Amino acid sequence: MKQSSQRSVILLMTGGLLIASPNVALNNINIPATSPINTGTIAAGNGLKLGTLVPTTGDLSSIGQNMPVAADLAVETINACGGVNGAPVTLINEDDQTDPAAGASAMTKLTEVDRVAGVVGSFASSVSSAAVEIAARxxxxxxxPGSTSPVFTERARNGEFNGFWARTAPPDTYQAKALAALAKKQGLNNVSTVVINNDYGVGFEQQFVTSFENLGGTIVNRDQPVRHEPKATTLDTEAAAAFGGGAEGVAAILYAETGSILLQSAFKQGLTENVTILLTDGVYSPEFVEQVGKTPEGKSIIAGALGTVPAASGVGLDAFTTLWQNSTGKQVTAYVPHTWDAAVLLMLAAEAAKANTGEGISSKIREVANAPGVEVSDPCEAMELVRQGQDINYQGASGDVDIDEYGDVVGNYDVWRVNEDGSLEVIDTVAPAE
Known part of the structure; x- marks a missing residue:
């Protein structure tokens, strides 16, 4: 790993090193040459250490693979404009494998071995449930940037996290209401549900059922909810139960790998015709649609399926999109802006606290995210204002990221559709139903 001057980039990625080339211009910012590479240990010193805990493998890898890249880019950007508290930031990326046990192990490493002050993660709510206890302890x-289960709101209300938890994506209390509103907007009156049996799936299901019924809809399998195990390899019975009950639509709250198995089974059993499939953020990726497969005629098996995903509509989105595309050559994907904002907020909070500690970040993160203060979306401009002792109200790429006392933010939702060729298209927006 590089050990270098204050404005260098120090990054450790899962499975290897990501090292900026000497004198390379990143996003019109010149990063000076650095000292020789040391592939042994993380750079020593008192600079801020952060980590990421996200799924680059496993059931959510199709979405999670871009998350550490977004966090890396945030650190590069802040290091190029002076770092935090006068020193460069170190970032250590860990793969949680979309598995709570693996995530807990990686979180223990980050907190107790690497001694990071803050972590961006996780994506799967089940992994964050395991990790947050370790973080708070x-x-x-x-x-x-994406654990959306309502469970975290309740646990925060109960005082379990001691202020060491927040998220930049809104909880599923809002997304479930948005999906219910979308179902009614599509004219659906009778819907069944099928969900992955974890915090994300069950929490979403419960809120969706309440919201859809409040809108006058009927959940046909309300008394016999269909929930599949996260590591299931065959889901014929679950597919038949969810799709075979005569519902006009099926709200399927899934992850990509197991979700594709379920939808393939429903199609092979002839149960998807004339049924509107309603999906969510957990499967919002072209890779998922490809996994589900195509008909003999070459059309996507789930063509016409509709879904919701937290919208990225912040003041800083356009500038971030340009930065991302120039740096990676890729399009911005789901939860990438939320990951960027999470990393930026951790660094701004450490600077505001004048301390590279978790306690310092926890004490200042709502202060830099919320009003009052100067509204600012550029991270370097925000950092300079904080260094000058000014109050700021960071306006993110994902949204305003106004964090409440339970670590939650509020947002609206994009509506996406699967086209016949398997491509994904955002076609509308929907607000959570009251």
């Missing part, structure tokens, strides 16, 4: 700030 070690006084490390955990900011999730």
């Amino acid at each position: 070690n006084q490390v700030m955990l900011v999730s």
Whole structure:
């Protein structure tokens, strides 16, 4: 790993090193040459250490693979404009494998071995549930870019996290209401549900059922909810139960790998015709649609399926999109802006606290995210204002990221559709139903 001057980039990625080339211009910012590479240990010193805990393998890898790249880019950007508290930031990326046990092990490493002050993660709510206890115990700030289960709100209300938890994506209390509103907007009156049996799936299901019924809809399998195990390899019975009950639509709250198995089974059993499939953020990726497969005629098996995903509509989105495309050559994908914002907020909070500690970040993260203060979306401009002692109200790429006392933010949702060729298209927006 590079050990270098204050404005260098220090990054450790899962499975290897990501090292900026000497004198390379990143996003019109010149990063000076650095000292020789040391592939042994993480750079020593008192600079801020952060980590990521996201799924680059496993059931959510199709979405999670871009998350550490977004966090890396945030650190590169801040290091190029002076770092945090006068020193460069170190980032350590860990793959949670979309598995709570693996995530807990990686979180323990980040907190107790690497001694990070803050972590961006996780994505799967089940992994964050395991990780947040470790974070709170070690006084490390955990900011999730995508764990949306309502369970975290309740646990925060109960005082379990001691302020060491926040998220930049809104909880599924809002997304479930948005999906219910979408179902009614499509004219659906009778819907069944099928969900992955974890915090994300069950929490979403429960809120969706309440919201859809409040809108006058009927859940046909309300008394016999269909929930499949996260590591299931065959889902014929679950597919038949969810799709075979005569519902006009099926709200399927899934992850990509197991979700593709379920939808393939429903199609092979002849149960998907004339049924509107309603999906969510957990499967919003072209890779998922490809996994589900195509008909003999070459059309996507789930063509016409509709879904919701937290919208990225912040003041800083356009500038971030340009930065991302110039740096990676790729399009911005789901939860990438939320990951960027999570990393930026951790660094701004550390600077505001004048301390590279989890306690310091926890004490200042809502202060830099919320009003009052100067509204600012550029991270370097925000950092300079904080250095000058000014109050700021960071306006993110994902949204305003106004964090409440339970670590939650509020947002609206994009409506996406699967086209016949398997491509994904955002076609509308929907607000959570009251």
